[in-house]
Amino acid sequence: MVLPDQLPKNYDFAVVEERWRNTWRDEDHYFLRNSNKPQFVIDTPPPYPTGNFHIGNALNWCYIDFFARYKRMKGYNVMFPQGWDCHGLPTEVKVEELNHITKNDVSREEFRRLCRELTIKNIGQMRITLRKMAFSTDWSNEYITMMPEYYAKTQLSFLRMLTNGYIYQSEHPVNYCTRCETAIAFAEVAYEDRKTQLNYFDFDGIEIATTRPELLAACVAVAVHPDDERYHALKGTTKKVPLFLHEVPVVLDEAVDPAFGSGAVMICTFGDKQDVHWWKQHQLALRKAIDRTGRMTEIAGKYAGLNTTECRDRILTDMKEKQILKRQEDLEQRVGTCWRCKTPIEILSERQWFVKIKPAEILDAAHQIKWYPEHMLLRMENWVEQMEWDWCISRQRVFATPIPVWFCKKCGEMVVPGEKDLPVDPTLVQPKHACPKCGANDFSAEEDVLDTWMDSSISVLNVTGWDGSGTPKCFPAQIRPQGHDIIRTWAFYTILRAVALTGQIPWEEILVNGMVLGEDGFKMSKSRGNIIVPEEILVKYGADALRQWGAMGAATGSDIMFNWNDVVSASRFQTKMWNIAKFVLIQLAKGGYDKEAPVTALADRWLLVRLSDTIRTVNNAMEHYQFDTALKAIREFAWDVLADNYIELVKGRLYTHDASRKSACLVLHTAYDALCRMLAPFTPYFAEECFSYLNCGSVHKQPWVAFTYDDDEARKEGDLLVKVVAEVRKYKHDQGLALNAPLGKVTVYAPLTAHDEGDTGRTLNAAVHWRTDAAKLDRVVTGIDFNRAVIGPKFRKQAQAFMSAIKALSPEELAHPPKTIQLDGADVEVPEDAFAPNYSYMEEGAKVDVVTIGDVIVTIAK
């Protein structure tokens, strides 16, 4: 046992956290492939290696670490892997920025090398933050999606889904960013409000309004509502597109709003999703007016080569000149933009690769998974139900998993590599065999690459050991923790892929966390200047305080506003808890701790009951991922029950040499040990430091606390005991007495007698008697308080006379004053709040003060 003088006075998180970080070993968190313990595999989100582990990540990882540590203590074989989702646009854009190049200025290989280099550097920085935060990562299960061993699996999954019909290629309209020159998925389209102009112009005799005159070259039809009588004559006719002069049919469609403008609209390939819908519905021609770089194509005639903005201006000028532009109106519009670069997206028809979406299959799987919180399942349902297009998985970029496909130059046959030859980059190597269809040996490589979600949506297959040879032993995983912002992407794609590749759900449970908002309540952003980085909190208050904020900030699934006050109060709790630790350790160091000692005193039994209650609450909360409830219960027990009530009650006993001192020592030890274990998932450094003084090894290798204690009598009597002490202490305070001042005789009249082993007496510094009979008290009026603010204005010159008359009343009359009183021979009304009698109480002939607590009466004879 540590001697009291060896305990640091203050808890220095910086020193303690670094010391334990250097002591702990990675191996302690490894998942054991051949263990007999039940498995608990976590499908950790692989963050994008930006170099900064942001506060939203921190919250997400706090949740993961809370239950990873808890499950380990509960006897599970836990896998808490760490992945890095490397591919994608942000890194490409960053590399272009840093090197002042575009992807086309260097070879694909060189560009990839630059991206890999930046990614490795960024991962290194983020690993440091993960370690500082004390996340119990299983570093033996780290994966990096850009590494050949990982993307070989992505390619294998592609080939499997190509074989089983989930993946196909086709020419189809897709969302396209002409700045990034790549297709993007619907989930990657961001929406922005922008101002634009609605242009009304004469379209071969009909008025049409458009926000995008530059699409005139791509006009393929004019649509009107079938019931719109104004246009009945136009049925089956064609119209000439202004400026371009090609003929387009007039089609009838229920979706046209006859009340909007003239009731006629033009259909272009493609202005928006509605155009795509009409284009399919009416089997219209395809006119590609905009190319992949955002410039007008040959079919735009004299406008070819212009970008869309230039083209729009020129067309409007030409319309004015031809006097067909009738008027222009300002319009607020929601525009779909590229999530990365904010360029408005175009809908272009391109040959792309797609994954088939089978809504029923995904919904069925989603319903077999347990969602925390439950209502997040709704978001998945809504998303699946509104799916209209398949998932476009091809991208026209460089830093991504290559699509492992070639095409025979002679006959066009698609050729794929053997599974054992993966990974391959078809742009660097040729197929090992001649074309199976025509025998030719000349191939062109598929240059498109895969959407990064194709990498990350097999994270769970990767960590469970999927290699295509069957369903892995540890599949499915037990849990997927993630943010609600990526339900429609990561959760959706993972379920889709797991079902397509294994026919099973990917995980048994999904835990969804909220977003972290800035202190001003808004989403954190550079422009608002409200970004808080974890490193800043770590330096000021340490990891444990930050982790407590993560637990307490909000209910699981709700958005959390970052608040420095929460971090400060977390750090205050550690200070309080450290004071408790010092007190307990000093008492235990004096000797007297005996784990066989009988627990006799009421206060001791009461504390054990309250501890047992707390453990039950915390257990239940941890099982349901309610970290705020769990930590709140722990804090309240430590602060209110243990420190403010129990320790105050037994302090006196602990300084004696009574036999009951042993009972208190055992209780202190039990509570302290349990607190360390329950705090271990939340504040791993602090709990380890506190527990280390018990000389029982690392708290993180202990089983979860299993202590239970039932004693209803102790709960009732103990609650009373605590209330009496608190109220009498309050009385002392109100009387201006020091808390340790002697108080004479205190008698407690209560329906039950507390066998308190003298704790109440020592705590109050009084002779305390517990009695179950009724108190026999005589009430004596000792004076009267007059309310001069009422009496003055009401009685004026008669005020003195009024007060004398009141003083002359009997005690009974004072208790129930008459309505009127005689004053100078006249009846005057007695105002309601004119006076109040003062009482004092006599008990057995001696004056006492009385404190009432419900039906309990406490008399104090000083």
Ligand SMILES: [Zn+2]
């Ligand atoms: Zn873009």
Ligand SMILES: [Zn+2]
């Ligand atoms: Zn061929």
